[in-house]
Every structure is written in C-alpha cells, then in structure tokens.
Amino acid sequence: MGNHxxxxxxxxxxxxxxxxxxxxxxxxxxxxKVEKGEIVALLGRNGTGKSSLMQMIFGSLRGQHxxxxxDGKYIRYPFKTKGLICYVxxxxxxxxxxxxxxxxxxxxxxxxxxxxxxPEMKKWLPEKSRDLSGGQQRLVExxxxxxxxxAFVLLDEPFSQLxxxxxxxxxxxxxxxxENKGILLSDHQYxxxxxxxxxTYLLVPVGRSMLLKExxxxxxxxxxxxxx
Amino acid sequence: MIRxxxxxLIFYRSFGLFxxxxxFWGWVYITQGAEAGSYQMLKAMPLFICFLxxxxxxxxxxxxxxxxxxxxxxxxxxxxRRRLFALTFLLDFLVFLTAAIVWETIGR
Numbered sequence: 001m002g003n004h005x006x007x008x009x010x011x012x013x014x015x016x017x018x019x020x021x022x023x024x025x026x027x028x029x030x031x032x033k034v035e036k037g038e039i040v041a042l043l044g045r046n047g048t049g050k051s052s053l054m055q056m057i058f059g060s061l062r063g064q065h066x067x068x069x070x071d072g073k074y075i076r077y078p079f080k081t082k083g084l085i086c087y088v089x090x091x092x093x094x095x096x097x098x099x100x101x102x103x104x105x106x107x108x109x110x111x112x113x114x115x116x117x118x119p120e121m122k123k124w125l126p127e128k129s130r131d132l133s134g135g136q137q138r139l140v141e142x143x144x145x146x147x148x149x150x151a152f153v154l155l156d157e158p159f160s161q162l163x164x165x166x167x168x169x170x171x172x173x174x175x176x177x178x179e180n181k182g183i184l185l186s187d188h189q190y191x192x193x194x195x196x197x198x199x200t201y202l203l204v205p206v207g208r209s210m211l212l213k214e215x216x217x218x219x220x221x222x223x224x225x226x227x228x
Numbered sequence: 229m230i231r232x233x234x235x236x237l238i239f240y241r242s243f244g245l246f247x248x249x250x251x252f253w254g255w256v257y258i259t260q261g262a263e264a265g266s267y268q269m270l271k272a273m274p275l276f277i278c279f280l281x282x283x284x285x286x287x288x289x290x291x292x293x294x295x296x297x298x299x300x301x302x303x304x305x306x307x308x309r310r311r312l313f314a315l316t317f318l319l320d321f322l323v324f325l326t327a328a329i330v331w332e333t334i335g336r
Contacts, residue, residue, distance in 0.1 A: 060303050079303045086304045091297040093304070097242050106231050106305065145304060 009070045009084060009151040010036045012057070012182055019052055019063035019207070026052055027063065027207035033199075034152060034182040039174060041193045042186040043224060044203030050186045051090065053203070054154045057184070058087040086145040087154040093141045094129040101125040103144050110147040117173045118143070118166075135161045139170070146174065152182045159189045171196050190225065232307050236315045239302075243287050244320065251324045252331075254279045280324075284317045 017030040026049040034040045044050050055061035057068055059077040068078055078085045086107075094103055100121070104111050115122055118139065129137055138161045146153055155174075159167045167189070174183060175196050187193050194200055200212045204222055212218045220227040258276050262268035288309065292299050302312050 058303065060300060077308070080306055080308060082306050087300060089297060089300050091300075092295075093297040093301045095239055095242055095295070095298045095301060097238055102238065106235055108231075 011069075011071055012085070012152050012184075013069045013072075014053070014057045014067065016065055016067040017053065017056060017063060017207075018065040019049065019056065019061075025206045027056070027203075029208040030203075031209055031211075032057070032184070032201055034184050036151065036180065036182045037178055038198045039178050039183045039185055039196050041190075041197035041200040042184055042203065043190055043193065043200060043219065044186075045224060048203040048205065049207055050203055051156055053209075054087060054156050054184065054186065055089075058085060058154055060087070083149050083151065085152045085154065086148060086150040088142050088145050088156060088158060090157045090160070092137060094137070094144075096130045097128065099126055099128050100132075100140050103129065103140065107144050107148040109144050113147050113173075113176075114143045117169050135163065135166070138162060139166060142170065143173075146177055146183075150181070152184070153177075154184045155186065157187050158185065159187045159192055167192055190219070232305055232311075233315075235302070235305055235307070236312075236319060239298075239312075240316055240319050243291075244323070247283055247287060247320050248323055248327070250283055251280055251320065252327065254283070255324070255328055280317070280321060284313060284320065287316070288313050 012034040013032070015031045017027045019025075019027040030053065032040070032042070032053070042050055042053070052061060052063075056063055056066050057078065059068070059075075059079045068075055070078070070081075070084065075081060075084075079087070103109070104114070104125075111125075121140070121143075124132060124136060124140065129140060132140065142155065142158050146155070158170065158174075162170065171192050174185070177183065185193055185197065194215050200215045201209045202212055202219065202222055202224060203209055210218075210222075216225070219225045255276055258272045258279065259269050262272065292309075299309065299312075302309075307315075
C-alpha cells in the first residue's frame with residue numbers, strides 16, 4: 001500500500017443518529033457497529049436513509065444529532081482523520097482531468113492487487129477517468145478507495161453498473177480486503193451482499209436499524225424481499 | 229499534505245482558465261484609468277479581492293451543486309470544503325498575481 005500511513009482502529013460505531021428534513025424524520029434510532037476484519041451489510045428499501053447514514057458516518061453530512069466513535073472515541077468529522085475512513089458514493093467521484101494512475105497514486109491504492117484481480121485495468125491506467133465507460137469508471141473508483149490505506153471503507157451500491165462476472169471478482173476482492181479493514185456495504189443486489197457479509201443490518205421505517213439474525217427470513221418478514 | 233496539494237493542482241486545472249480569465253477581466257475593469265504602481269491601483273485591491281472571493285464561492289457552489297461527487301473526492305483525501313476553497317483561492321491568486329505583474333510590466 002505504498003508509504004501511506006495506516007491507522008490502527010478496530011471498531012467503528014454509530015448511534016444517536018437523528019436526521020430529519022423539514023420535519024420529516026429520515027433516521028432516528030440507529031446503531032451500527034463495524035469491526036476490523038468484518039464486512040457488514042446495510043440493507044433497506046428505497047428512501048430509508050442508507051446513503052444518508054453512510055454520509056453521516058463519513059462526516060460529510062451533519063444531522064440534528066450524531067455520534068460516530070472509533071474505538072470508543074467520539075470523532076466529529078471522521079473523514080478529516082488521515083487513513084481512517086473512505087466513502088464510495090453512488091455518484092461519480094473523480095473530477096475530470098485525472099488519469100486512473102493519478103487517482104491510484106493520490107489515494108495510495110495498492111495497484112498490484114487491483115491488477116491481480118482486474119488485469120484489464122492495466123490499459124486503463126494512463127486513461128483519463130472521463131474517457132472510460134460508466135462501468136469502468138465505477139470499478140476504478142471502488143478499487144481506488146477499497147485498496148487504499150483506510151481502516152474503514154463505506155461502499156454505497158458498489159455492484160450497480162457492473163457486469164455479473166466483474167461483480168464476482170469484486171466480491172472476492174472485498175473478502176480479501178476485510179483482513180485489515182472494516183467494510184460497510186450497501187447495495188440493492190442483496191444476494192451478493194449477504195453472501196459475503198458477516199453481519200446484516202436492515203433499515204426500516206422510520207429510520208430504525210435492526211441487526212438481523214436469520215437474514216433471509218427476517219428480510220422477508222420486514223418486506224424487503226418476497227417470501228418464498 | 230503533498231497529495232492534497234497535488235490534487236489541488238490537478239483540480240484547479242478543471243476551472244483555472246475560467247477563474248484566471250475572469251480575474252484578469254476583473255482586474256483590468258477595476259483598475260482602468262489607474263497608472264501602474266499608483267496609489268489608486270493599491271486602493272482597488274480590496275475590491276478586487278472581494279471580486280475574487282465571490283468568483284471562488286461561485287465556482288465551489290457550482291461544483292457542489294452539479295458535481296457533488298467531486299466534493300466527496302476531496303473529503304476522501306481529507307480536504308474539507310473550507311480548505312479546498314482556501315487552497316484553490318490562494319493558487320488562483322498566485323497565478324493571477326504573477327500574470328498581473330507581467331502585464332503591468334510589459335503589457336500596458
């Protein structure tokens with residue numbers, strides 16, 4: 001991972017989260033815990049506040065109240081702590097003008113590991129991000145942050161726009177990365193998500209999180225998937 | 229800090245030409261009729277800096293509104309909005325100052 005500093009952090013917790021827009025409650029009763037060495041799934045129907053919650057954990061969105069703690073210590077803006085946390089949002093990240101190689105260098109991405117899983121990426125390295133297809137851009141941005149030195153990674157819809165064969169390889173890479181990271185993962189393609197997750201949280205109206213024990217059964221009970 | 233500065237340099241290129249030309253137009257407009265190196269020119273400086281600040285607020289607002297991902301890119305590098313604004317403003321001011329000195333020396 002280059003010479004970028006790695007931070008020693010083992011547990012990320014978020015609670016006392018309260019977010020509302022114009023009196024409409026979005027998040028109000030949340031507890032999320034992500035430990036190093038774990039992949040934690042965050043599922044929920046559209047509009048339940050998954051992305052908002054990730055942004056609040058990251059520190060880019062401030063609600064009426066929030067408490068994000070690293071190893072029990074409250075941190076107001078986690079993203080400002082070098083090497084602590086990174087967030088891959090649903091929207092395109094990279095400003096125009098950056099090549100893939102420049103992005104990897106900026107974030108201290110483990111390029112060798114990226115190429116080991118996605119050898120086709122080698123020819124993208126000198127390309128500007130804007131010249132890649134939507135799916136290629138998405139993959140580059142995920143790898144850029146996932147393979148960086150951050151202790152925690154928040155992935156919002158990482159599997160969207162990606163071909164099934166790429167999703168398979170990305171799943172394997174995420175699992176390989178959890179050894180020295182904590183990963184919070186949210187995607188409507190719930191099958192690959194719960195397949196690789198150690199724990200699953202479901203966001204239910206209005207803005208409550210639930211830690212699921214029997215994942216598929218409870219997802220059906222709470223109406224996230226159809227009962228089979 | 230080095231990677232943040234490297235990012236700022238590349239990021240600045242995406243709107244630098246616009247802010248540079250606007251700054252230059254603003255400078256020429258605000259100081260028209262003033263002699264090079266005169267007191268009038270010095271007096272125009274606060275107004276020009278206000279113009280530059282407004283220009284940068286506009287650029288950051290534009291980036292945040294139409295390209296929210298770019299701001300998250302900065303956050304992922306540990307750069308806050310305030311720092312992004314300050315660093316791009318400083319860079320733009322330095323670029324402009326260099327160009328203005330050249331302009332005042334040989335251009336007019």
